[in-house]
Amino acid sequence: MYNSSVHILYQQLQNAILAYFVGFRLKYCHLYFFGLKPFSMKSVLYLLIIFLSLTILVGCTSSEASDKRNIKDYYFPLAELSEGKVYEYHPVNNDSFPPFYWYYRTIEQEGTLYLTGQYYDAQFTPQQFFREEVISNGTLLNDYYLYETDTTGKQVQVPVEILSNTVFPFEVTDSSGIFLYKIKWAEYENPSNTMTLIRNRRFMGDDTYSFKGKKYDCVHFFLKELFDSQAEGHLEHQFQGKELYAKGIGLVYYIKKVSDILTLEYELIDIYDMKQLEQKFKEQMN
Numbered sequence: 001m002y003n004s005s006v007h008i009l010y011q012q013l014q015n016a017i018l019a020y021f022v023g024f025r026l027k028y029c030h031l032y033f034f035g036l037k038p039f040s041m042k043s044v045l046y047l048l049i050i051f052l053s054l055t056i057l058v059g060c061t062s063s064e065a066s067d068k069r070n071i072k073d074y075y076f077p078l079a080e081l082s083e084g085k086v087y088e089y090h091p092v093n094n095d096s097f098p099p100f101y102w103y104y105r106t107i108e109q110e111g112t113l114y115l116t117g118q119y120y121d122a123q124f125t126p127q128q129f130f131r132e133e134v135i136s137n138g139t140l141l142n143d144y145y146l147y148e149t150d151t152t153g154k155q156v157q158v159p160v161e162i163l164s165n166t167v168f169p170f171e172v173t174d175s176s177g178i179f180l181y182k183i184k185w186a187e188y189e190n191p192s193n194t195m196t197l198i199r200n201r202r203f204m205g206d207d208t209y210s211f212k213g214k215k216y217d218c219v220h221f222f223l224k225e226l227f228d229s230q231a232e233g234h235l236e237h238q239f240q241g242k243e244l245y246a247k248g249i250g251l252v253y254y255i256k257k258v259s260d261i262l263t264l265e266y267e268l269i270d271i272y273d274m275k276q277l278e279q280k281f282k283e284q285m286n
Helices: 004-022 039-068 274-285
Strands: 086-092 100-109 112-120 128-136 136-148 154-161 161-169 178-186 196-211 214-229 235-246 251-256 265-273
Touching: 086 274, 100 274, 112 136, 136 178, 154 178, 161 196, 196 235, 196 251, 196 265
Parallel strands: none
Antiparallel strands: 086 100, 086 265, 100 112, 112 128, 128 136, 136 154, 136 161, 161 178, 178 196, 196 214, 214 235, 235 251, 251 265
C-alpha cells in the first residue's frame, strides 16, 4: 500500500489535466491550485510535469511496499510462550556486572495476543513489567511499569506513560526505516523528577550469533537512545548500541555504550521454565 495522501494528490492532478484537455471550462476551475493562476496552458504543462513525477513516485512507493521483508520469526517465539519461559542474560567480558532474568509469557484475551515480560535482577527482585499487543506487522507497547523501593523498604509500582509504542517491527525494508519508542515516568519519592526515554531502532540487516554452542541467523538493529531527566534542572544523555535477534529465539545479544568509561554488553546464556528460576532463588536464600 502506497501513501494515501500521495494517491489523492495523484488523482487530483490527473483529473485537472483531463478536465483541461477535454474542454471543461467550469467556473470552479478559477480556484487556485498550489498557488497557480487559473488553468492556463502553462499551468497545465506544469501540472503535467508533477503528474508524471507522481506516477514515478507512486510506482516506486508500491515497489518499496512489495520489497518489505518479514522478520517475525526473529522475535520471541510467541507460539511457544503460552506457558512462559525465563531468559537468563549474563555480561560479556565483564564479571563485575550482575546477571538478570526476563520471564516472557503470551496471553490471549478476546482474540488478541499479548506478550508480557517481567524483569528480575540478580537478587530475583522484580524491577520491570510490560505488556505488548501483537498485531499483523509488529508489537505495540500497551502497559509498562517500573518498581522502586520506598523509604520503608517496600517495593512500589511506578506507572509509565507511553508516548510512542512501537516495540518490534515484523516488516522491514532497509536501514532508512526508523522505529520510534518513547516513554515517560516520575520517581515515586520525588514526583517532580520526570524522566523520558526515547529509543530509535533501525534495521541494519543480517548477522549471526552463537547460543549454547550453536550458530543462529540473526537480524541486527542499531539503537540510538536519549535519556532526559529533570533532576537538578535538566539533564540529557545520548547513547547508542546494537541488538541481535536470533531466529526462533529472540534477543540473544545487545551492547550499549553509555559513556566513554561505561559499556553494557550482555548475551543470552540459557532458557528454561519458571520452576528453575524459583529453584535458583531458593538456593540463594539458603
